[in-house]
Amino acid sequence: MLDLKFVRTNPDKVKEALNKRGSAVGLDDFLALEEQRRQELVQVEQLKNRRNTVSEEIGRLKKQGQEAEAMVIEMRQVSQKIREMDEDLKEIEEKLSYTLLTIPNIPHESVPESLSEENNVEIRKWGAPKEFTFNPLPHWDIGEGLGILDFERAAKVTGARFVFYKGLGARLERALINFMLDLHTGKHGYTEIFPPFMVNRDSMTGTGQLPKFEEEAFRIDSVDYFLIPTAEVPVTNLYRGEILEGEKLPIYHAAYSACFRAEAGAAGRDTRGLIRQHQFNKVEMVKFTLPENSYDELEKLTANAEKVLQLLELPYRVICLCTGDLGFSSAKTYDLEVWLPSYGTYREISSCSNFEDYQARRANIRFRRNPKAKPEFVHTLNGSGLAIGRTVAAILENYQQQDGSVLVPKVLQPYMGVEKISK
């Protein structure tokens, strides 16, 4: 969420930012309503002041055994008026806060300006796509051929966009989770978190999934909880409503979680394989930093995610998302895209973002530079390190052999206990 005062005093900047994103919000109506709110607030606060002083006077008189009936009668009316105005104000504030919660973040100045994802900027490339002497198969054919992926039975047991991993497939999934967590906790300084996979409405609002994108999430009807779409939600909300000690920053957390996405509107896209599932596994990195350091931290975070791909020896590229492709809460995002031979293209496997104080303001996560200082909002960042299902897809495709077997990347061999997955 943007700072209300900032929106009020810089309406042109906000409008410009919204235009860059191709996102329209009725800002003029919003500002007019905000003006009305402040006027009414001043009035009702004057009434409350009167009620407070007179009530105090009534108390004093009664203690002395004196009559105060006229004042009581007047205050009865004043209180009624206050009740009405408070109700009115509450309605106005609800409208304002809803609008404020649906305004996306302002893109950082370094973000390329364009409404089309065509204009995302490639920052760098690592590794070269492997040349195959045979026609590389898509990962679902490889996986089904090896008997390690079972989409059909998952469709029977649950529905479309679910999968069973079996045997070394299941082990590969688990190996990747452990490998990534070991790397980030052991080498990159992250503290491991194992979060709840369901969160409440406040948490979903804190990181920006609600109120605008409720249809994207799976909701548990009976308790109004949501299945998490990413560990970002529980881990960022860990410190919701808290004031952290400045010297504890930066805080780095790495968390494995299952992720659940309804993917409303994605029907027909990536219908086969592991790329787009309703449930997938992911290791997520989350950072809480000082405001002045967050862009350095974004570069480091991205490098941490890249390290995973480098160790797995998977070719990838880093792109910087343009303003129109940027996620709702993000000020700047790098996507990591891994090479998938059967697609003949790079596909997103990680997304690393700096949210600046946007989530921190929503979730009210602050810090003090020293024990006496005023609280300030932290900056939050997160990035996948990495999406496990897509990593499995990338390994199956990039390491496939002509005979249908799949070599196990060196760094995973200790976790897998084998060098090759074959029938």
Next chain:
RNA sequence: GGAGAGAUGGCUGAGUGGUCGAAAGCGCUCGACUCGAAAUCGAGUGACCCUUUACUGGGUCCCAGGGUUCGAAUCCCUGUCUCUCCGCCA
């Protein structure tokens, strides 16, 4: 799931209708003492909103949301969470 107890500032904890944003202690900050530290002494120490160029002034907040009242941390209702006991379970 059943029964009971509780939720107060960074922490412990007092407060049962008015002068309570809230005693006391701890912690923290600054100062004094000291070569320095500890101990001791003194002063200070919540958040948010509105108003003002500023000094200031005002409002809200004692788990959350409703209600009673001229007036609520305090009384009533609902919810959430925590603890204890029982049941059930991994």
